[in-house]
Amino acid sequence: MVIVRDGARFGLGSQSGENPAEPRVGILTAASWFGAYGLIWAAKWTLAICLSDHPGETAIGIVNEVGFRMGGLEPGSRMLPLPLLPTIEMIGAALASVGTIMVDRGPARHPCP
Numbered sequence: 644m645v646i647v648r649d650g651a652r653f654g655l656g657s658q659s660g661e662n663p664a665e666p667r668v669g670i671l672t673a674a675s676w677f678g679a680y681g682l683i684w685a686a687k688w689t690l691a692i693c694l695s696d697h698p699g700e701t702a703i704g705i706v707n708e709v710g711f712r713m714g715g716l717e718p719g720s721r722m723l724p725l726p727l728l729p730t731i732e733m734i735g736a737a738l739a740s741v742g743t744i745m746v747d748r749g750p751a752r753h754p755c756p
Contacts, residue, residue, distance in 0.1 A: 688705050695701035 691705065692698045692702050
């Protein structure tokens with residue numbers, strides 16, 4: 644991938660003759676992704692409040708749920724409150740399944756010629 648700015652080329656790879664990308668490109672990319680993600684949630688909550696029959700109660704419920712998700716656990720929960728733990732577990736499961744033997748039954752046979 645190449646980023647062109649003011650006629651200069653800044654390559655993201657290590658191809659010969661290209662400079663590595665500036666760190667701010669990565670920072671801006673991450674910031675824009677998280678910013679857009681936040682805007683999507685804000686739009687979802689705004690629509691939920693505006694379309695609700697009881698907007699005040701809905702807004703209070705949303706605020707309580709956000710607070711709960713940021714630092715609470717349900718009583719009796721076995722979940723560990725570690726950020727990204729479910730994602731790490733799923734990536735581990737995906738990596739553990741690499742090399743799993745798959746049975747190929749040959750070409751699919753259709754009843755219609």
